[in-house]
Amino acid sequence: MFHPLKLITGSYFSGNDLMQDYCIIDQDAAWQLFGSNDVVGMTVYIGNVPHIVTGVVQRPDSRMDKAAGLNSTVVYVSYETLSAYGTNNGINHYEIVMPNPVDEFAYSKVKEGIGIDEKNVEIVENSRRYSLPNRIKTILAFGTRSMNGKAIIYPYWENLARGYEDIIALLTVFMLLLSLYPVVTVIWCFVHWWRHKGWTLKDVWHTGKDQAERAVERRREKKHSHKRGMSWRNWNGSWRKTLMLTVNSPG
Numbered sequence: 109m110f111h112p113l114k115l116i117t118g119s120y121f122s123g124n125d126l127m128q129d130y131c132i133i134d135q136d137a138a139w140q141l142f143g144s145n146d147v148v149g150m151t152v153y154i155g156n157v158p159h160i161v162t163g164v165v166q167r168p169d170s171r172m173d174k175a176a177g178l179n180s181t182v183v184y185v186s187y188e189t190l191s192a193y194g195t196n197n198g199i200n201h202y203e204i205v206m207p208n209p210v211d212e213f214a215y216s217k218v219k220e221g222i223g224i225d226e227k228n229v230e231i232v233e234n235s236r237r238y239s240l241p242n243r244i245k246t247i248l249a250f251g252t253r254s255m256n257g258k259a260i261i262y263p264y265w266e267n268l269a270r271g272y273e274d275i276i277a278l279l280t281v282f283m284l285l286l287s288l289y290p291v292v293t294v295i296w297c298f299v300h301w302w303r304h305k306g307w308t309l310k311d312v313w314h315t316g317k318d319q320a321e322r323a324v325e326r327r328r329e330k331k332h333s334h335k336r337g338m339s340w341r342n343w344n345g346s347w348r349k350t351l352m353l354t355v356n357s358p359g
């Protein structure tokens with residue numbers, strides 16, 4: 109689930125296995141020790157104690173991966189083996205997957221549950237790590253972001269994530285500049301056109317006022333002409349009725 113390793117051969121071992129004398133080695137260690145990647149079932153001695161190889165993984169070898177800490181051969185062993193034959197500084201890194209129904213819910217719950225002074229711990233919320241608001245925060249923290257007053261050594265995957273944060277923040281700066289260019293161009297064109305136009309707002313006002321007055325006059329004239337036509341029709345109809353009554357009365 110977290111930072112899966114690409115298996116070349118073999119399989120992973122589990123903390124629930126009865127025997128904990130298993131190990132997984134990377135391909136460089138496989139070639140250095142056995143001259144092949146097909147070494148599942150082979151024995152590796154750690155502190156003069158035999159450990160069985162259950163799988164071979166591919167170690168990322170990009171420039172960023174090497175700078176993050178994957179610059180040497182890696183062997184994965186159980187916690188018991190590390191405690192007995194290696195340098196054990198304790199479990200100092202936890203990763204949690206939990207529901208986050210509202211913003212900062214999971215972060216606040218973890219922060220409350222740890223119960224450790226914030227000077228000795230750092231909590232990272234990854235679900236929106238590369239969102240635009242967080243990228244803006246990274247840009248604004250330029251110059252102080254690399255300063256660390258806590259006695260914390262980041263694991264290689266956190267170093268890698270922080271490195272990609274810087275790269276994405278730089279790309280965001282270019283994106284904002286490219287987005288700003290057409291806006292500035294449009295504003296400049298508008299200002300240039302405005303300064304060289306052949307009219308003013310006062311001219312527009314007077315022109316609009318004249319057009320409105322002419323429209324009112326046309327409606328007024330149309331209304332008066334309509335009333336004159338109605339008067340003529342009414343008078344003409346009355347005259348015809350009078351004429352008809354005059355002609356028909358002698359009969």
